[in-house]
Amino acid sequence: MKKYPNPKEQPSSTNAGKQETDSKSGSFFEVVFKIVRKIPRGRVTSYGAIAEASGIRLTARMVGWAMNGAGRVKPAVPAHRVVNSKGILSGKNFFATPTLMQELLEQEGIIIKEDKIANFKDVFWDPGAKTRKDSKKVL
DNA sequence: TTGTTGACCGAGT
DNA sequence: AACTCGGCCAACA
Numbered sequence: 001m002k003k004y005p006n007p008k009e010q011p012s013s014t015n016a017g018k019q020e021t022d023s024k025s026g027s028f029f030e031v032v033f034k035i036v037r038k039i040p041r042g043r044v045t046s047y048g049a050i051a052e053a054s055g056i057r058l059t060a061r062m063v064g065w066a067m068n069g070a071g072r073v074k075p076a077v078p079a080h081r082v083v084n085s086k087g088i089l090s091g092k093n094f095f096a097t098p099t100l101m102q103e104l105l106e107q108e109g110i111i112i113k114e115d116k117i118a119n120f121k122d123v124f125w126d127p128g129a130k131t132r133k134d135s136k137k138v139l
Numbered sequence: 140t141t142g143t144t145g146a147c148c149g150a151g152t
Numbered sequence: 153a154a155c156t157c158g159g160c161c162a163a164c165a
Binding site: 046047048051059060061062063064065066067068070079082083084085086089090091092093094 | 144145146147148149
């Protein structure tokens with residue numbers, strides 16, 4: 001993979017400061033990161049769900065693209081809790097080690113089989129549905 | 140500026 | 153069930 005933009009800095013010097021016309025959303029990276037950081041421990045979500053919860057302006061692809069910078073931001077975004085709609089650890093190859101993502105998830109009590117979450121339906125967390133009390137624990 | 144590429148998604152073949 | 157294709161928006165060559 002090549003280099004990726006950094007949300008903290010202006011990626012393109014040509015249009016530096018141009019896209020920041022609206023400071024309320026900031027970089028779309030931050031929007032994604034903010035949602036990902038809300039993911040409770042032991043839960044996961046999908047790129048599409050994040051894109052939708054972030055405000056439709058983003059697509060699932062953008063979420064994945066944004067996650068590219070997840071490893072270099074300070075608050076440390078739990079990117080390992082983000083999988084695709086099938087519950088497959090599609091981004092495992094982008095971690096320090098291909099097995100790191102799986103180990104982190106297992107560490108949180110998530111069962112993984114063949115690079116995909118076995119109890120995906122149980123541990124799935126919808127970032128948009130905050131109305132839920134989350135009082136029920138899956139563990 | 141145009142074109143290609145993505146840690147995706149869902150429908151169609 | 154496996155594969156292909158279009159679409160979404162942003163970054164890069």
